[in-house]
Amino acid sequence: MLLRKIAIAGTVAGLMGNTAFAGDCGPPGQSVRVLGSDFPAIQAVSGTAKANCEANAGEFTVTLRDNTRDIMNQALTPNPAEYTSVIVANSTLTQLMNDDLVRPLNDLVEKYGTHLNPNQLITIGGDIMAVAFMANSQHLFSRKDILEQAGVEGIPATVDEIVAAAEKIRAAGIMEHPIAMNMKVGWNVGEVFNLFYFAHGGELFKPGSAEPNINNAAGVAALNSIKALAEYAHPDHLSQASNETQALWESGKAALAIMWGSRGGAVLDDEGSTEEVTSNTVLSAAPTAGGGSVPAATLWWDGVTIARNISDEEAEATFAALVGALSAEMVAEHNDDAIWLIDGFEPGPAAAGVAATASGGARPYPMIPYVNLMHNALGAELVDFYKGAESAEDALADVEAAYITAAKEAGFLQ
Amino acid sequence: MAAGLFRGPAAPFAKQSNEANAMKHRTFFWFILPTLSAMVLFIALPIVSVFIQSLFVQHEQVLVVSESCGPFGCSETTAIDAGATAKLREEQPLGRFNGFGTYTNRSHLAFAELSDAWRMTESWGAFWDTLMDLPFYKALIFTLTYTFVVTPLVLVLGLAIAVGINKLPTLIKGPSIFVSLLPFLVTPLVGSLILAWMVDGDGIIGATLQIIFDEPSLSLKASATLTWIMLMVYGVWHTLPFSFITFYAGLQTVPKDTLEAAQIDGASKWQSMRHVIVPHLMPLVSFVTLMLLMDNFRVFEPIISFSAQGHAQSLSFYIFNDLRESGNPLYASAGATSMLTILGVMILLGPVLVRTWRDFNSKGH
Numbered sequence: 001m002l003l004r005k006i007a008i009a010g011t012v013a014g015l016m017g018n019t020a021f022a023g024d025c026g027p028p029g030q031s032v033r034v035l036g037s038d039f040p041a042i043q044a045v046s047g048t049a050k051a052n053c054e055a056n057a058g059e060f061t062v063t064l065r066d067n068t069r070d071i072m073n074q075a076l077t078p079n080p081a082e083y084t085s086v087i088v089a090n091s092t093l094t095q096l097m098n099d100d101l102v103r104p105l106n107d108l109v110e111k112y113g114t115h116l117n118p119n120q121l122i123t124i125g126g127d128i129m130a131v132a133f134m135a136n137s138q139h140l141f142s143r144k145d146i147l148e149q150a151g152v153e154g155i156p157a158t159v160d161e162i163v164a165a166a167e168k169i170r171a172a173g174i175m176e177h178p179i180a181m182n183m184k185v186g187w188n189v190g191e192v193f194n195l196f197y198f199a200h201g202g203e204l205f206k207p208g209s210a211e212p213n214i215n216n217a218a219g220v221a222a223l224n225s226i227k228a229l230a231e232y233a234h235p236d237h238l239s240q241a242s243n244e245t246q247a248l249w250e251s252g253k254a255a256l257a258i259m260w261g262s263r264g265g266a267v268l269d270d271e272g273s274t275e276e277v278t279s280n281t282v283l284s285a286a287p288t289a290g291g292g293s294v295p296a297a298t299l300w301w302d303g304v305t306i307a308r309n310i311s312d313e314e315a316e317a318t319f320a321a322l323v324g325a326l327s328a329e330m331v332a333e334h335n336d337d338a339i340w341l342i343d344g345f346e347p348g349p350a351a352a353g354v355a356a357t358a359s360g361g362a363r364p365y366p367m368i369p370y371v372n373l374m375h376n377a378l379g380a381e382l383v384d385f386y387k388g389a390e391s392a393e394d395a396l397a398d399v400e401a402a403y404i405t406a407a408k409e410a411g412f413l414q
Numbered sequence: 415m416a417a418g419l420f421r422g423p424a425a426p427f428a429k430q431s432n433e434a435n436a437m438k439h440r441t442f443f444w445f446i447l448p449t450l451s452a453m454v455l456f457i458a459l460p461i462v463s464v465f466i467q468s469l470f471v472q473h474e475q476v477l478v479v480s481e482s483c484g485p486f487g488c489s490e491t492t493a494i495d496a497g498a499t500a501k502l503r504e505e506q507p508l509g510r511f512n513g514f515g516t517y518t519n520r521s522h523l524a525f526a527e528l529s530d531a532w533r534m535t536e537s538w539g540a541f542w543d544t545l546m547d548l549p550f551y552k553a554l555i556f557t558l559t560y561t562f563v564v565t566p567l568v569l570v571l572g573l574a575i576a577v578g579i580n581k582l583p584t585l586i587k588g589p590s591i592f593v594s595l596l597p598f599l600v601t602p603l604v605g606s607l608i609l610a611w612m613v614d615g616d617g618i619i620g621a622t623l624q625i626i627f628d629e630p631s632l633s634l635k636a637s638a639t640l641t642w643i644m645l646m647v648y649g650v651w652h653t654l655p656f657s658f659i660t661f662y663a664g665l666q667t668v669p670k671d672t673l674e675a676a677q678i679d680g681a682s683k684w685q686s687m688r689h690v691i692v693p694h695l696m697p698l699v700s701f702v703t704l705m706l707l708m709d710n711f712r713v714f715e716p717i718i719s720f721s722a723q724g725h726a727q728s729l730s731f732y733i734f735n736d737l738r739e740s741g742n743p744l745y746a747s748a749g750a751t752s753m754l755t756i757l758g759v760m761i762l763l764g765p766v767l768v769r770t771w772r773d774f775n776s777k778g779h
Binding site: 069070073091094095097098099100119120121122123124125126132135176177184185186187208210234235236238239299301341358363364366367368369372373379380381383384386387390394398401402405406408409410411412414 | 635740
């Protein structure tokens with residue numbers, strides 16, 4: 001779906017974008033207060049909204065910061081809420097919905113969202129809960145010069161091919177640790193498991209229940225895939241997340257990496273690296289594993305939500321301003337800042353990896369109320385396996401035990 | 415710890431004077447009332463509230479299965495029935511009463527898992543492995559090791575530096591004190607972050623070690639043992655100035671007469687150190703030990719800065735994890751760990767407090 005969207009995006013751009021509603025900022029004199037994470041795409045959306053509608057609003061504040069998810073539930077709980085909108089992703093929408101802090105947007109979309117694509121609307125049980133504007137996923141970054149030098153043909157597409165290529169690079173004496181992955185203990189360790197577990201066809205929970213379902217053959221296979229790759233990763237990999245792996249890549253110390261698509265633009269630009277690295281970096285789909293066809297990645301979106309505990313007028317003004325900014329003009333101005341889901345987007349080289357991963361059939365990160373508890377249990381309990389202190393089965397049994405304890409406390413299991 | 419400098423030494427040093435004894439209970443009550451009410455409000459009540467919270471768990475969540483759609487297609491998913499959950503919450507705002515269930519579950523004291531392990535395992539080694547696999551005990555064992563390694567090292571090294579600097583000529587004494595205090599002036603989070611970058615495989619210390627040992631894949635962060643040592647070295651480095659400056663202040667009060675008398679009696683430097691200086695500083699040693707035990711038992715920042723949670727987790731880190739990493743916080747779990755931490759501090763401080771109390775009484779009468 002995403003691929004088709006990207007393919008037709010260019011042609012539709014001129015037709016649709018300009019019909020906009022620019023100027024319709026909803027009821028005047030309202031207070032618009034936006035909270036979001038601090039990265040270029042969100043800067044573009046919130047900045048455009050502010051530029052368009054600041055004059056119409058009584059107050060227009062944009063707060064962009066790191067670790068938004070740590071404060072957003074507390075900020076939206078009081079009435080009136082501290083912010084009228086939080087810009088969220090799959091997992092953080094769940095976190096807000098668990099405490100019933102965001103409102104359904106059906107009527108607002110009808111009034112202000114006629115220019116949106118249907119696939120931008122995040123609906124749960126018929127209620128539109130968020131309006132997505134960009135996509136993201138993990139995928140493979142390769143250095144084609146180093147692969148050639150080591151005698152590897154083409155870009156690896158499976159875990160086995162990556163491991164074989166890494167072995168050739170090591171054997172040729174080019175790099176001792178050619179692979180980079182975000183394996184920092186905690187959230188990242190949990191996420192890496194998700195990638196390979198989904199690629200091996202696993203489901204985190206038993207169908208229709210909160211019972212864990214990871215201590216099985218797919219789980220063991222996922223761990224073995226990760227361990228095979230980690231053999232060739234930097235010895236400090238258990239303390240490396242996106243910033244560290246990007247630095248490894250930009251300093252030319254890795255030849256094969258599984259990193260976020262949103263880092264693609266920063267890797268390919270002319271800052272922080274050398275011509276040799278940037279001109280030889282190829283972005284391609286996340287690898288498949290175990291003979292399957294599903295790429296080892298989770299698909300993510302970022303989108304706009306509206307707080308529940310605010311007046312209807314504030315909600316309307318906030319929605320009109322933010323959704324009004326999701327226009328072809330904004331995309332034209334910030335084309336390379338993100339993989340936009342908005343008409344008018346022309347995918348550049350930085351978008352190639354995410355587009356290939358999405359069209360390869362990667363799974364979206366699950367929006368389930370208890371998935372954060374599972375993610376946390378994975379992040380904490382799998383480390384013993386990566387350190388070699390525990391077998392795959394024991395580590396997975398520990399994850400299930402830790403998850404069950406937490407899910408009982410949170411009321412999801414009895 | 416800075417706050418500790420102000421609250422600590424008064425108690426062990428104060429002598430019960432006649433005036434104080436004569437102070438009427440009524441006067442004393444009014445005198446202590448502001449402090450007492452602040453302590454009740456800001457220390458006692460929060461602890462009680464955390465304790466109550468740790469006895470409750472969340473309501474049974476009312477889940478509804480529905481279809482969820484987005485940019486990547488539609489799938490069946492579950493969501494929380496907000497209306498039904500809100501109604502439950504209104505009826506019982508604290509949640510479901512769970513008694514000490516949270517304290518004994520797998521995330522904390524893990525009674526069931528331990529008794530299973532006791533029955534199933536053949537050797538002490540196997541039992542120990544099971545114990546180290548349980549998150550609370552893993553955190554407790556690192557916390558205790560850290561406390562019992564760092565505290566004595568800081569005490570001994572702090573005293574040694576204080577004695578050394580005290581002997582320096584006046585001209586370089588000032589600058590030496592300033593330099594020795596520097597590690598304490600750096601915010602723990604920042605200090606440990608700087609060190610974390612230095613010991614990284616690409617950092618100055620990490621890379622130098624790789625060259626010295628001729629081992630390009632040597633990594634301080636990849637081995638549990640080296641990570642523990644690194645954290646403890648950091649702990650010593652960071653808290654040393656506190657014990658140094660306290661002992662240095664104490665050294666200024668050592669009676670010259672007694673020292674000279676000891677020298678005349680033929681005591682060596684080491685002997686006067688052991689029999690004159692250290693006994694004189696004993697109340698300070700108790701005070702510094704108390705502060706260090708408390709501080710070290712809640713070790714937290716270096717674990718975050720060094721990204722060391724894969725190899726070392728402390729009780730404070732475990733609380734942080736429950737509140738932050740689960741998305742929607744696990745208050746009962748964090749509360750239970752907090753209460754167990756307070757209990758741990760009380761057990762640790764017990765001997766030192768009893769000693770201080772005895773000294774105090776024997777001097778007062």
